[in-house]
Amino acid sequence: MGVGAEEVVWGGRTLGETPAKVHRMANPPAVPGAAALERMMDFDLSEEQRLVRRTVREFAEKEIHPHVERYEAEERYPTELIAKLPPMGLMGPMIPERFGGSFSDVLTYGVICEELARIDWVVASVVSVSNSLLASSILKAGTEAQQERWLPKIASGETLCSACLTEPGGGTDLGNLKTTATRVDGGWRLTGTKVFISHAAHAGLFFVVASIDVSKKHKGVTAFLLDPKGESAEGLTIGEFPMRTLKRDNLAEVHFENCFVPDEGLLGEPGGGFPILGAALDTGRFSVAARCIGQAQRCIDLAVPYASEREAFGQSIGQFQMIQEKIANMICRTEAARALVYRLGRMKDAGVARASLESSMAKLTASQAAVENALDAIQIHGGYGLSTEYEVGRLLLEAKSLEFGEGTSELHKKIIAETALGLRKQ
Ligand SMILES: Cc1cc2nc3c(=O)[nH]c(=O)nc-3n(C[C@H](O)[C@H](O)[C@H](O)COP(=O)(O)OP(=O)(O)OC[C@H]3O[C@@H](n4cnc5c(N)ncnc54)[C@H](O)[C@@H]3O)c2cc1C
Structure with missing residues (x-):
């Protein structure tokens, strides 16, 4: 039974209504295969890390998602949404507890960035800029006075960066x-x-x-x-x-x-x-790459139920092989990127101070996955993909911007190739 079946009810709404109504749901309904995808996503995460993922996902879907399009339409900075982060400990995931932060490990920080970005570019960016570029630099290169002055204020959300x-x-x-x-x-x-x-x-x-x-x-x-x-x-x-x-x-x-x-x-x-900038960008590339897999994942989460529900020629479009090919590609490139991003997080947790090659590989692969997934998700949505009533169109330009931030794709290819050719030291 596809999600388009009349009797399926989700979130108080009966599915199988016109597509224009489906988009208003914060969470598209799970399709029968969704559990298998979640199993992959959580592969090798600790129980605590899985709990963080579940908690942040639930929070972002409930507290952030319903308001994103409105802030974009009003061109208004989401101050009120950002204010919801500190009580959840989400403003300081790279800041140690002694400064009021919630640091546990770098991979957990990545999972937080991933889940926030799955729902909103700006909220995820606030966390990633504050933690990767500012807090990490202050922790590495700052004086005691600088750490005391700024880190508690960043962690509490009093000071945005x-x-x-x-x-x-x-x-x-x-x-x-x-x-x-x-x-x-x-x-x-x-x-x-x-x-x-x-x-x-x-x-x-x-x-x-x-x-x-x-x-x-x-x-x-x-x-x-x-x-x-x-x-x-x-x-x-x-x-x-x-x-x-x-x-x-x-x-x-x-x-x-x-x-x-x-x-x-x-x-x-x-x-x-x-060198301070280099170290900051190294961590920045990790969190931006994590944000990219969040966006790539969101495209899958939106496209799969749509493909199950939308009908053409008397059957759901998900039964056409050309749509299936797109879905398969979206899933594979997201999982491949996630593997690189999580490996990078684990390297950092193991104490590898600089990992330029791996950061470039993760950032390049993940940002390309985010852009390609957005393109595929739009194509699966047909014309609705460019309607403001659907999220996928917005995701495309937002994903594209992540191909520039913290190093463009060209720069990362240069770093990867030069390292391989012995023209650059790690
Ligand atoms: C949404 C968004 C948010 C941003 N936020 C911030 C922010 O908060 N703070 C901040 O400082 N910046 C920010 N940026 C800027 C971003 O970091 C830059 O756009 C990025 O670093 C590229 O710089 P540029 O746009 O000047 O391109 P350029 O450096 O002019 O590059 C132009 C093109 O030439 C290519 N190129 C350059 N050098 C080489 C080379 N050696 N080999 C091959 N190709 C090359 C580039 O890859 C690119 O395709 C943001 C950008 C966007 C889109």
Whole structure:
């Protein structure tokens, strides 16, 4: 019996109604084979990790999902949804308990990012930027005072974070920054522009990279922690960055004009920012890859029930081999990506400090899976795939954006191939 059968009731609704009604369900109904997929997804996770997955999934479906489309339509940053994360311990999964965080292991952090991203790009991004780029950098390179000042506020949700890396001249070549940092009495003055900055207008902490000497390229790169609402508010302009997608993230262009950062805002050594950035991106690639498998999974979760229910030529479209091929491809590429992402998480849990090759493999494979799954899911939905009444169309551009963030696909292919050819050290 397919889910389109008249007598199947799910969530108080009778299925087999017009497709336009099906989309309003937070959880599409399980089809008979769904349990087998869940078994694969949980393969080799500990009991605690499975519990975290179940809890976060339930939370995201119930508390976040019903509101996502509305925030996007209203181009409104989901402050109220983000406020639901701290009581669940979801704002600090990479922050140790002594700073108010909920860190247990890196793989669990990945599962959290995966499950949040399955439902909402922005909420998952808040967690991933705060933990991978900010908190992890502060833990690795920050002074005790910096850790005490910022980590509890990040974990409690009091302070949201933003990472200001990309410049108008390019985001891939981060050793070639144009934003400058000039030494002055008691601190530094930053001048330059950053673009595509997520969460900037809502953040209370910026991670900024600037150069103390542009001629030195990556050896001039210096990392700063900047308080955009306090001591560094003067000389800082946060403007709207025009985007075709993710309007609810309010992406920003951030301009620094002689913006003052006190000495306490220097993260690491002057000119020592590039390795800090590298380590941050290494963890960032893990969490973005985890987010990608969440999005890829969501496409499966939406396409499979639709294919079971939608009929053409007197039978469900799921009975056509060309639709089955798409579903098979979606599942295989998601599982392949998940295996790479989980392996990377386990490597980090085993104490491997930098895993550039594995991070690139996981990020490349997972982001491509997210994009290809969105394309297949749209195709399975036919014209409805591009209707605003269905989620899959939105997922495509959101997935595509993950092919840029934390390194483009081209950059990751370059890293993988150069490592194989002995042109780059791990
Ligand atoms: C939704 C969204 C959110 C974002 N959020 C943030 C944020 O919060 N903070 C932030 O700092 N940035 C953010 N970014 C920016 C993102 O990190 C950059 O888009 C990315 O780093 C690429 O930089 P670019 O767009 O300037 O492309 P470019 O660096 O100009 O690259 C253009 C093209 O050339 C290719 N290319 C470059 N170098 C090579 C090479 N050596 N070999 C082969 N191909 C190459 C690239 O892969 C790409 O296809 C965000 C972007 C998006 C879309």
